[in-house]
Amino acid sequence: MAHGATSNQGSPTGAGPRATSTQQADSLIEFRDIHKAFGSKQILRGVSMAIGHKEVFFIIGTSGVGKSVTIKHLIGLLRVDSGEIHFDGRRIDDLNEKNFYPVRKRIGMVFQHATLFDSMTLRENVALPLRKHMQLGHKEALAEASVLLERVHMQHSIDAYPATLSDGMRKRAAIARTLAMKPDVVLFDEPTTGLDPVSARRIDRLIREMSDDLGVTSIVVSHDLDSIFSIADRIAFLYQGQVYKCGDRADFENTDDAIVRQFIGGHSQGPMETPGF
Amino acid sequence: MIGEGLITGIGRGTMAAWRELGGITVLTGQVLRALVPPTMDRPELLRNLYRMGNRSLPIIALTAFFVGGIMVVQAGVLVRQLNAAGLVGWGAGYAIFREVGPMLIALMFSGRVGSNNTAELATMTVTEQLDGLRALAIDPIRYLVVPRVLAMTICLICLVILGDIIALYGGALFAMLVLDLEYATLHYSLVDNIGWLDFIHGVVKAGVFGAAIAMSSCYFGVSVRGGAVCVGKAVNAAVVAAAISIVLLDFFLTYLLP
Numbered sequence A: 001m002a003h004g005a006t007s008n009q010g011s012p013t014g015a016g017p018r019a020t021s022t023q024q025a026d027s028l029i030e031f032r033d034i035h036k037a038f039g040s041k042q043i044l045r046g047v048s049m050a051i052g053h054k055e056v057f058f059i060i061g062t063s064g065v066g067k068s069v070t071i072k073h074l075i076g077l078l079r080v081d082s083g084e085i086h087f088d089g090r091r092i093d094d095l096n097e098k099n100f101y102p103v104r105k106r107i108g109m110v111f112q113h114a115t116l117f118d119s120m121t122l123r124e125n126v127a128l129p130l131r132k133h134m135q136l137g138h139k140e141a142l143a144e145a146s147v148l149l150e151r152v153h154m155q156h157s158i159d160a161y162p163a164t165l166s167d168g169m170r171k172r173a174a175i176a177r178t179l180a181m182k183p184d185v186v187l188f189d190e191p192t193t194g195l196d197p198v199s200a201r202r203i204d205r206l207i208r209e210m211s212d213d214l215g216v217t218s219i220v221v222s223h224d225l226d227s228i229f230s231i232a233d234r235i236a237f238l239y240q241g242q243v244y245k246c247g248d249r250a251d252f253e254n255t256d257d258a259i260v261r262q263f264i265g266g267h268s269q270g271p272m273e274t275p276g277f
Numbered sequence B: 001m002i003g004e005g006l007i008t009g010i011g012r013g014t015m016a017a018w019r020e021l022g023g024i025t026v027l028t029g030q031v032l033r034a035l036v037p038p039t040m041d042r043p044e045l046l047r048n049l050y051r052m053g054n055r056s057l058p059i060i061a062l063t064a065f066f067v068g069g070i071m072v073v074q075a076g077v078l079v080r081q082l083n084a085a086g087l088v089g090w091g092a093g094y095a096i097f098r099e100v101g102p103m104l105i106a107l108m109f110s111g112r113v114g115s116n117n118t119a120e121l122a123t124m125t126v127t128e129q130l131d132g133l134r135a136l137a138i139d140p141i142r143y144l145v146v147p148r149v150l151a152m153t154i155c156l157i158c159l160v161i162l163g164d165i166i167a168l169y170g171g172a173l174f175a176m177l178v179l180d181l182e183y184a185t186l187h188y189s190l191v192d193n194i195g196w197l198d199f200i201h202g203v204v205k206a207g208v209f210g211a212a213i214a215m216s217s218c219y220f221g222v223s224v225r226g227g228a229v230c231v232g233k234a235v236n237a238a239v240v241a242a243a244i245s246i247v248l249l250d251f252f253l254t255y256l257l258p
Helices: A067-074 A097-106 A122-133 A138-151 A167-179 A197-214 A225-231 A249-253 A258-265 B002-034 B042-082 B085-126 B129-135 B140-178 B183-193 B196-222 B228-256
Strands: A027-038 A041-052 A056-061 A082-087 A107-110 A185-189 A217-221 A234-239 A242-247
Touching: A027 A067, A027 A217, A041 A067, A041 A082, A041 A217, A041 A234, A056 A067, A056 A197, A056 A225, A067 A082, A067 A107, A067 A185, A067 A217, A097 A107, A107 A167, A107 B129, A122 A138, A122 A167, A138 A167, A167 A185, A167 A197, A185 A197, A197 A217, A197 A225, A225 A249, A234 A249, A234 A258, A242 A249, A242 A258, A249 A258, B002 B140, B002 B196, B002 B228, B042 B085, B042 B140, B085 B129, B085 B140, B085 B183, B085 B196, B085 B228, B129 B140, B140 B183, B140 B196, B196 B228
Parallel strands: A041 A242, A056 A217, A056 A234, A107 A185, A185 A217
Antiparallel strands: A027 A041, A027 A082, A234 A242
16 A cells, blocks of 8 residues: 555444544545535535545445545536635636636546547547646647557547547546546546446556656545456445445455445345435 | 416426526636637637538528528518519518628527537536546636637628629529529629618627627537436427527517618
């Protein structure tokens, strides 16, 4: 472990989650008691956690628990109802849309469905942030985009349109587009969902390489246990709108907590309450 | 009970209409603010000018040509009865420049370009491509909406000017074929009676209609929530809103402009 992992555990009885202290020394990002509701539906009920420099930090939990909602707050795509978010020592949850743009240049996001622009080739997609933020001309941006696409092993499809490619290829191109910003942090929303095992492991390798080679902090929302147990530095398990358990891979593999074990084992029977089932 | 339901329905409809109008007004404000200073993505503007303008040209030209013909054929009966061949050029030109040209071409443009624009933006919205832009620290209003508004406004002005000319030639051709009039009669009837003001009147209308189509199509595109069904509803709402705004604006502009 490159970073001092903390291990915290919620109620092992499954009677309800507890607010857990998940502070990390030398943290780059801190969520402090985040609450978020959509209409009458309360999604986050006091999420607190801290993520360190260069960490590969996974957020796991059942569908609809608020994993994607949590990370979208970091770049201002959603706004907290209460609580605070700190990035690099500065509070960011209260920034207005305009003031969020500098933060977004440092925190990139790879969406679940890649969100490449259909009307552009892969190279043009990757060149867009280069043109906009790196003050590169059209030709220079395209040349730099080709290099970035090569880094994610997409050099053979630089002039293809997103619609003609597989999900895995689109996601790799989306990673290249995010890397074009030279971000300090990259948020991944279910990067391996819907991919075949080979493509999924390639994405895992890319995430790990980004941390090891480029010093990028990665926050990954995922259900993919193979990914989690192969590349995560630390893991936060969200349950009932709170961080139920936070720790490193060994903490999760060796836990006695019935709820965590049910999730990791993928058992339909157990103490975990899953609304709608 | 029926009366209560009717009043509730009218109330809901009115509230919804005001909400949409408010949304379009806010978006218009954001677009105007983004134009100061006028920094926008030039490739995106050029791409939109090409696909909205160039690709609309054949259908607008065809429509305009026959609109000119319809004007003359409709006038034909009266022209024969009143022996007023000298007024055909003036009548056709006046109607085409001031009313029929801008309005019909705007409606065609709304159906072809406005609906396409709404569908594209709405699809981008529901597939999180707009959030993707924001995540790249790119303002979707500045990058996507502003170039489209400018492109649609410029394109409609150009298409109306071109359409007016084609409609006049269409009218002249049909007048010679159907009414057996000479080209010179039509020409002098037009140039002696139609002034620059008539032409500019139509061009101003075209600009306003273009902006209205652009704003409504962009608004319904970026404000859509939900999935594919909502994209269809957004396109429908945008076309209806554009048609209504064209008619209302036409009324007020006709009243206000010289």
